[in-house]
Amino acid sequence: MRWIRDALARLRPGVLLCGLALGAALLLAAPALLSEETGAPAKAAPPSGPKHPVNLRPVGKPARMATGEVDALGAPIVVACSTCHSLRTEESPATKPAELTKFHKEFPFDHGERSCLACHNPKDYDTLRLADGRALPFTHSLELCTQCHGTQARDYKHGAHGGMNGYWDLTRGPRTRNQCVHCHDPHVPAFPRMQPTFKPRDRFMDAHRDAPKGGAR
Ligand code: HEC
Ligand code: HEC
Ligand code: HEC
Ligand code: HEC
8 A cells, every 4th residue: 555655645746736836827817717896707809990891792683674585696685674664554554463464474473462563663664662652773672671571671680581691700801691582582482492302322332231132223
């Protein structure tokens, strides 16, 4: 048993030294970890300096429409909405797809009981319109959606809906936000359900496992 006592005797100064060093380190670190008055954990200083902008990801769809015809060079003919709509003086414009018999036929639409003109501007079909009648360019449809979808607008504002790219810390770089129509078709806005697929397959493992059964798959 003497060897144990010897070992302990040799160890004790070491342990003592370690303890002292730890204590000293804690004492030194304490002011940094705890704020002096409250004893609460101190907050890291917020990043400072000039901030980069938050950009809106552009919508690449101007108020134009392919006619389905091609020009002499084979390029598709694309016209502005107003090409036709500035000439049309309809007493009672169509309000839902079922009423579209002359054009935009078989229009895919499933957005509640919305009328086309809840969003499109009958005074200028090259624009959208807000509920108060103000015209809104197609490139800013985000504002159109948020006036009716308050919950998502709130979530979008603090970043829980709609996703983003770039930096949380704007002092380090810019951020890009999506618009609603990047993910939702304004006419059929329900987000498509995921299609389940087959599990990934390791053909080498499968070959071994399936060998005795002899069946090719
Ligand atoms: C080639 C001509 C043509 C073009 C281009 C065209 N439209 Fe139309 N649009 C029509 C016609 C015709 C109707 C009426 C269809 C009906 O009542 O059967 C219509 C109907 C509509 C309606 C329903 C309300 C209404 O006035 O009857 C909306 C909304 C609409 N168009 C939006 C657009 C937008 C937005 C564009 C551009 C992206 C566009 N249209 C481009 C011809 C056109
Ligand atoms: C909830 C708002 C909303 C309603 C309701 C709505 N639209 Fe639209 N529509 C839009 C927006 C926003 C765009 C621009 C699409 C984009 O930026 O991708 C658009 C684009 C279009 C276009 C351009 C081509 C295309 O398919 O994107 C046509 C044509 C059109 N709408 C017709 C109609 C017609 C006809 C109706 C009624 C049956 C209607 N819209 C109802 C918001 C709406
Ligand atoms: C005028 C008001 C109005 C505007 C503008 C509007 N919405 Fe809607 N939206 C509604 C209503 C009401 C419903 C609920 C439809 C229902 O279930 O009857 C709805 C439903 C939805 C849904 C759920 C669809 C589903 O089937 O689960 C999505 C997503 C949506 N809207 C996205 C959009 C987007 C994106 C825009 C802008 C292009 C937009 N909305 C503009 C009123 C609006
Ligand atoms: C990055 C893609 C993306 C963007 C951008 C986006 N959404 Fe969505 N949104 C989704 C997904 C995914 C769902 C479906 C969630 C689910 O099915 O549980 C959804 C669901 C919704 C719903 C239906 C909620 C419900 O409970 O059924 C509405 C309404 C909606 N979004 C509105 C908006 C509006 C308004 C904007 C713009 C401010 C927007 N979204 C931008 C991806 C997006």
